[in-house]
Amino acid sequence: xxxxxxxxxxxxxxxxxxxxxxxxxxxxxxxxxxxxxxxxxxxxxxxxxxxxxxxxxxxxxxxxxxxxxxxxxxxxxxxxxxxxxxxxxxxxxxxxxxxxxxxxxxxxxxxxxxxxxxxxxxxxxxxxxxxxxxxxxxxxxxxxxxxxxxxxxxxxxxxxxxxxxxxxxxxxxxxxxxxxxxxxxxxxxxxxxxxxxxxxxxxxxxxxxxxxxxxxxxxxxxxxxxxxxxxxxxxxxxxxxxxxxxxxxxxxxxxxxxxxxxxxxxxxxxxxxxxxxxxxxxxxxxxxxxxxxxxxxxxxxxxxxxxxxxxxxxxxxxxx
Amino acid sequence: xxxxxxxxxxxxxxxxxxxxxxxxxxxxxxxxxxxxxxxxxxxxxxxxxxxxxxxxxxxxxxxxxxxxxxxxxxxxxxxxxxxxxxxxxxxxxxxxxxxxxxxxxxxxxxxxxxxxxxxxxxxxxxxxxxxxxxxxxxxxxxxxxxxxxxxxxxxxxxxxxxxxxxxxxxxxxxxxxxxxxxxxxxxxxxxxxxxxxxxxxxxxxxxxxxxxxxxxxxxxxxxxxxxxxxxxxxxxxxxxxxxxxxxxxxxxxxxxxxxxxxxxxxxxxxxxxxxxxxxxxxxxxxxxxxxxxxxxxxxxxxxxxxxxxxxxxxxxxxxxxxxxxxxxxxxxxxxxxxxxxxxxxxxxxxxxxxxxxxxxx
Numbered sequence: 001x002x003x004x005x006x007x008x009x010x011x012x013x014x015x016x017x018x019x020x021x022x023x024x025x026x027x028x029x030x031x032x033x034x035x036x037x038x039x040x041x042x043x044x045x046x047x048x049x050x051x052x053x054x055x056x057x058x059x060x061x062x063x064x065x066x067x068x069x070x071x072x073x074x075x076x077x078x079x080x081x082x083x084x085x086x087x088x089x090x091x092x093x094x095x096x097x098x099x100x101x102x103x104x105x106x107x108x109x110x111x112x113x114x115x116x117x118x119x120x121x122x123x124x125x126x127x128x129x130x131x132x133x134x135x136x137x138x139x140x141x142x143x144x145x146x147x148x149x150x151x152x153x154x155x156x157x158x159x160x161x162x163x164x165x166x167x168x169x170x171x172x173x174x175x176x177x178x179x180x181x182x183x184x185x186x187x188x189x190x191x192x193x194x195x196x197x198x199x200x201x202x203x204x205x206x207x208x209x210x211x212x213x214x215x216x217x218x219x220x221x222x223x224x225x226x227x228x229x230x231x232x233x234x235x236x237x238x239x240x241x242x243x244x245x246x247x248x249x250x251x252x253x254x255x256x257x258x259x260x261x262x263x264x265x266x267x268x269x270x271x272x273x274x275x276x277x278x279x280x281x282x283x284x285x286x287x288x289x290x291x292x293x294x295x296x297x298x299x300x301x302x303x304x305x306x307x308x309x310x311x312x313x314x315x316x317x318x319x320x
Numbered sequence: 321x322x323x324x325x326x327x328x329x330x331x332x333x334x335x336x337x338x339x340x341x342x343x344x345x346x347x348x349x350x351x352x353x354x355x356x357x358x359x360x361x362x363x364x365x366x367x368x369x370x371x372x373x374x375x376x377x378x379x380x381x382x383x384x385x386x387x388x389x390x391x392x393x394x395x396x397x398x399x400x401x402x403x404x405x406x407x408x409x410x411x412x413x414x415x416x417x418x419x420x421x422x423x424x425x426x427x428x429x430x431x432x433x434x435x436x437x438x439x440x441x442x443x444x445x446x447x448x449x450x451x452x453x454x455x456x457x458x459x460x461x462x463x464x465x466x467x468x469x470x471x472x473x474x475x476x477x478x479x480x481x482x483x484x485x486x487x488x489x490x491x492x493x494x495x496x497x498x499x500x501x502x503x504x505x506x507x508x509x510x511x512x513x514x515x516x517x518x519x520x521x522x523x524x525x526x527x528x529x530x531x532x533x534x535x536x537x538x539x540x541x542x543x544x545x546x547x548x549x550x551x552x553x554x555x556x557x558x559x560x561x562x563x564x565x566x567x568x569x570x571x572x573x574x575x576x577x578x579x580x581x582x583x584x585x586x587x588x589x590x591x592x593x594x595x596x597x598x599x600x601x602x603x604x605x606x607x608x609x610x611x612x613x614x615x616x617x618x619x620x621x622x623x624x625x626x627x628x629x630x631x632x633x634x635x636x637x638x639x640x641x642x643x644x645x646x647x648x649x650x651x652x653x654x655x656x657x658x659x660x661x662x663x664x665x666x667x668x669x670x671x672x673x674x675x676x677x678x679x680x681x
Contacts, residue, residue, distance in 0.1 A: 023484035030568070032575040047476060048485075052492045054549065058507045061517055078520045079510060125394030128387040135377075135384040140391055147402040150660050153652030154632070155639040156408030157401065159418070163425030176401045179394050209386040230498075238500030241614055245640050256502045263506045264618065291506055298498040303491045310561050 059295070066090055066288035073282040089281055090289035099270040100258055100290055106170075107237060107255040114174040114236040119229055121179055126187035127213045144181045161246055172246035173239065173254070180235075183228050186312055190224045191217055227312035230305045234298055255294055263287045412438055412650035418643075431646075438650035448651065450626070451634040458540055458611040458630065463604065465544050470555030471593065475585070477556060478563045493553025501614040504550050508542070509533055533619070536627035546615060555600075562596045563589065598675035606663035609655050631655045 029035075065073065065080045072084045094100040125144075129137050157176060166172040194217055202212050218225065240256035247253060261267045269286060381388075414431040421427035442448050473493065480486045496504065510516050514531035523529045532542055566588065574584050613632035620628045629637075631651070639648025 024482060026481045027483070029481075030572065032572050034581060044476060044479065048480070048489050051473065051553075052489060055492055055496055055553070058511050062507065062510060077524055078515055079517045081517070121393045121397065124390040128390035131384075131387055134387045135380040136388070137391075140395060143395065144398055147398060149663050150406065151656055152402055152405030153409060153649060153656055154635050155645055155649040155652050156405035156411065158640060159408055159411070159424050159428075159645065160401070160405050162418075163423050175397065178401075179397050181398070184394065209390070213390075234498045238498075238502075240500065240502055241617070256500050259502050259506065260618070264502075264509070264622075288510075291503060294503050295499055299495060302494065302498045306487075306491055306494060309494065309557055313558055313561060 059299075062288050062291050062295075066285055066292045068282075068285060070280065070282040070285070073284055078284065090285040093281060094269075094286065094289055094293070100255070100262075100293070102251065103253055103255045103258040104293055106252065110170055110173050110254060111233055111236040113170075114178070115229055115233045117174060118178050118180075118183075118232040118236075119225070122184050122187055122228065122232075123213070123218070123225070125179075126184050127191055127209070127217060129184070130188045130191035131209075132192070144184065148181055158245060167246050168248055168252070170252070173242050174236070176242065177235065177239070180232070183231060187221070187224060187228060190221055190311065194220055223308040224311045226305050227308050230302060231312060233301075237294075237297060255290075259290050259294055262290055409649060409653050409656075411646050412653045414646050416646040416649070418645065434646075438646050439654070441647060442651055442654070447629070448634060451629045451631050454540075454628070455609055455611055455630040458543060459608045461540055461544050462547060462611065466548050466552065467601075467604065469548055469552040471559055471597065473552065474556040474559035474563065474593075475589065478560060478589075490553075490556070493556060495553070496550045497554035499550065501550075501612075501618060504546055505615065505618045508546055508549075512542070534622050536623055539619075539623045539627040543612060543615065543619075547612060558596055558600065559593055562593055566592045595675055598670055598673070602666040602670045602675075605666040607659070608662055609659050 061079050061081055064083045067086045067088065067090075068076075068080045068083065069085065069087045069089065072080055095104075128134075129141055131137070161167060161172055161176060166175065198216060198220075199212055202216050207215065238256060240254065240260065243252075243254050243257050258269075262269055268283065269290075375383075408425070408428070411428055411431070413433060413435060414428070415434050415437075416428065416431045418424045418427050420430040477486060477489060477493075480489065499507075512518060512532040514529065514533070516531075516533075519529035519531065532538060535542075570588050571584055574588055579587065609631055611630055611632075613630070613636075616628045616630055616633050617636065620633060625637075632655070635648045635652045635655070637648075638644045638651065642648075
């Protein structure tokens with residue numbers, strides 16, 4: 001059912017097409033449209049190619065260098081563009097214990113717990129605010145909206161987190177940024193678009209609000225839930241600033257903060273220095289491997305959700 | 321926006337005429353028991369119409385308590401982490417000393433009041449004005465260099481008709497948006513830094529290497545380039561959504577009237593984008609004082625304070641690093657108040673120009 005709903009009418013393949021076109025080929029043009037000029041096609045392709053290359057080339061260099069032996073890296077005099085063989089030494093080293101492995105586990109833990117928490121809070125409140133006419137929902141909505149216009153500022157928030165005793169706990173990385181009002185609004189406007197008849201019929205069958213949310217609203221909103229979950233997860237995965245001001249224990253630092261130390265400040269990773277000094281491992285490969293570990297999860301996950309991104313945008317005004 | 325709050329179903333609210341007041345149940349004003357009965361049997365969304373305005377607050381609370389319970393965690397989090405800190409801004413008018421009390425927050429009540437002294441200190445500080453200047457320079461640079469890029473890219477992608485090419489190009493362009501600033505800055509280091517791939521290739525061929533990452537002169541362009549690399553692709557989405565809603569009939573009719581490719585873009589495509597462009601401009605101007613806090617903080621050491629200090633990093637430096645909380649809170653408060661004024665003004669201008677802005681009038 002959702003598959004049908006998800007497909008906008010305009011994007012369905014033309015019925016009159018003689019045979020199914022392959023995804024790479026151009027669909028038939030409407031008769032009124034001019035044939036594209038050769039130069040036009042070429043320049044379009046060129047600009048698109050350059051744009052994609054500007055994004056992919058740096059990533060290519062980082063990934064390739066992380067997979068090279070010390071010998072290849074020394075021969076190239078640093079970063080490697082053309083790979084010569086592949087070795088996973090850097091990853092083996094990083095994942096065999098020590099600072100980076102611990103940081104990666106911390107990041108994964110904070111991301112998973114934080115995303116689940118944020119999603120639970122956001123979905124519940126979005127549904128609670130989406131039934132028009134419910135008691136006080138306009139006031140609550142205004143209370144949430146107001147925070148989008150006036151930020152409290154860094155210092156009072158910092159003082160509050162300290163006063164609550166959250167410093168040096170992982171709660172300091174989750175709670176202060178757990179709810180995004182914007183995400184709640186996106187979810188809410190999506191929930192409001194769900195057919196009222198469906199909800200009514202469930203209610204007549206005796207379902208309460210919890211069951212309606214769980215059995216009807218959430219299954220119908222899988223796409224937007226996936227997008228919002230991705231937004232939250234990326235937020236937690238990428239965050240480093242809160243850790244830098246609220247955590248003092250170096251052993252608690254998440255991956256992004258360790259990446260700052262290792263790659264930006266060129267420090268040697270704790271526990272691995274021996275291998276680097278004895279010349280078996282290039283420090284550059286280690287640095288690049290840390291970067292790959294930071295970019296891989298998002299690079300792998302985001303394309304799966306890509307076709308739904310549009311739903312994560314707040315389209316239309318906030319409805320009362 | 322402003323229908324009666326009592327019928328909870330949207331369908332009900334929009335079509336009050338179809339259900340005459342009495343048809344849902346017994347005619348005439350209902351007794352409390354009847355309302356209660358209806359509530360218990362969950363008929364609340366449909367049949368109640370005319371007389372439901374007379375439901376007492378207590379009954380409405382009982383009816384909606386599940387919904388209120390669901391909203392509670394989010395409201396609590398927002399109150400604690402957004403509203404209490406707003407009150408915490410009072411330290412800007414104090415000489416706040418966290419060690420006056422065991423708890424940093426109750427120390428607020430014991431710190432001496434100094435009125436506007438902190439603000440006077442800030443306005444006398446040339447570092448503050450330097451940060452303000454950097455903020456505005458970066459804002460205008462991003463407005464001029466960054467803002468048009470997603471529009472142009474969206475027009476380009478929109479003109480690509482092959483579905484697979486389109487999907488792949490979009491996937492690649494969206495990707496950097498999901499990278500952290502730490503990653504983006506380190507990636508730029510690998511390309512343009514002193515040990516980066518360009519400097520390295522130059523050196524191997526006997527030329528002088530260079531390091532763009534530590535050059536304060538061109539730092540503002542570097543920051544803008546990083547922003548474009550990270551977020552220009554992501555910005556396409558909103559415009560593509562607007563473009564996909566343009567009816568093909570318009571293009572066909574224009575083509576019948578002899579409009580060529582470019583005239584169709586000028587007279588159909590661009591007007592379709594106008595409201596989106598206006599909205600994004602309003603948002604950007606309203607957020608003018610926020611120009612990449614994390615991004616600049618990460619590069620502060622490499623390029624120096626003079627080139628990279630903006631309002632946000634100024635607050636961070638004075639408050640978190642130098643522990644001069646009252647001073648930094650005052651600077652943050654200035655930013656918050658000016659930011660609020662900017663949002664409201666930008667909206668006002670949008671309304672005057674006939675666009676919708678962030679909120680309706």
